[in-house]
């Protein structure tokens with residue numbers, strides 16, 4: 001109510017000064033403060049979206065210089081052949097440094113089409129020109145999928161914890177996010193991300209005639225859950241029965257541990273036609289600064305995404321696309337073998353996961369052992385009584401704890417409540433998220449910090 005009366009006031013102010021301008025010519029003094037405010041202020045559609053966990057915590061890391069296990073960027077396991085490709089490409093040809101095809105560099109879309117034909121078990125080869133769109137990171141792929149399909153009034157179900165940008169993107173499109181959270185079902189013993197479950201009856205109850213799409217992330221960031229075939233089948237049944245679009249963020253698709261298996265939404269019966277699969281070269285090849293992603297799906301859906309893309313960034317950097325294409329070509333020749341990066345990364349990450357889990361347990365936190373991805377949530381609530389967080393002013397407990405840890409112990413994580421909607425933030429508040437795609441020396445340093453802290457606590 002207050003916002004809309006403010007807008008009416010500002011608009012009427014604008015009309016009055018316009019009238020005055022036409023009567024007496026332009027008089028600068030007639031630009032009232034409210035007119036100025038209206039002209040130079042943030043566009044209405046972005047109001048409420050000003051706070052961003054990455055902006056806040058990257059700034060915190062710059063200021064306090066902690067050991068950074070917060071934002072998910074690797075400092076280890078980077079495939080050097082992919083880095084070498086980029087330096088070769090830059091020097092190889094002038095043309096590889098110029099604009100390329102807007103919807104994706106031909107060599108890259110060809111490689112992606114070949115790869116996903118296999119990964120998604122398609123009966124026919126994917127059409128690289130129509131069924132693949134290359135984007136500026138998975139962020140832009142999500143943006144094109146959401147903005148390209150959601151109309152004002154549409155409802156979009158978001159499965160929590162969710163990668164934080166889903167919610168603002170749905171709101172920007174004029175859609176209404178409808179949230180449902182995975183919930184912890186176990187309190188004793190070793191807890192795994194598999195113990196966080198989705199209540200399918202609750203999911204069914206969230207579907208309405210206005211439901212346009214479901215967005216989900218598998219393997220999940222921040223939890224590390226890898227959805228089982230049974231869970232995915234139940235989601236698919238609801239999606240198909242209610243004619244819903246599926247936006248499936250699978251950026252951690254190659255990082256899966258133990259006996260967990262990556263089941264891709266679009267490989268399930270009846271799902272190809274209604275699924276947009278989102279991937280990221282930054283995640284796939286551990287080069288997050290390359291900011292290259294893609295959307296894969298049926299031609300009609302990818303064409304809609306393309307309309308958003310062509311009116312937004314239009315095309316992505318050519319040398320990066322060429323280098324990623326070469327990376328894929330190489331990995332495709334050794335798919336299934338031990339040396340294939342898509343396999344070796346999981347083997348290497350699993351060791352790092354186990355190490356960090358032990359370190360966190362030793363200090364009195366309770367890690368949720370992830371089945372995939374490279375993040376781990378750890379419950380710190382048993383330590384809450386031993387620390388004084390009164391210096392921190394945030395409303396959410398996990399924000400207070402994460403900032404306190406960064407400033408006082410020089411170890412940075414990310415507060416998981418950022419991955420829940422306003423009403424469900426309490427589900428994440430007992431946890432902190434750590435990234436474990438880090439060099440063994442970095443993880444050792446984390447251990448030293450936490451052991452030092454444990455001595456103080458006892």
Ligand code: PMP
Pocket residue numbers: 136137138139140163217221249251279280281282283288291292293
């Ligand atoms: N989805 C998820 C689940 C993520 O964790 C991230 C962060 N990398 C993205 C999308 C965005 O990926 P990109 O860096 O390729 O834009």
Ligand code: GLN
Pocket residue numbers: 054070071072073221
């Ligand atoms: N996806 C990464 C994470 O979850 C980084 C996100 C970002 O920097 N916006 O940490």
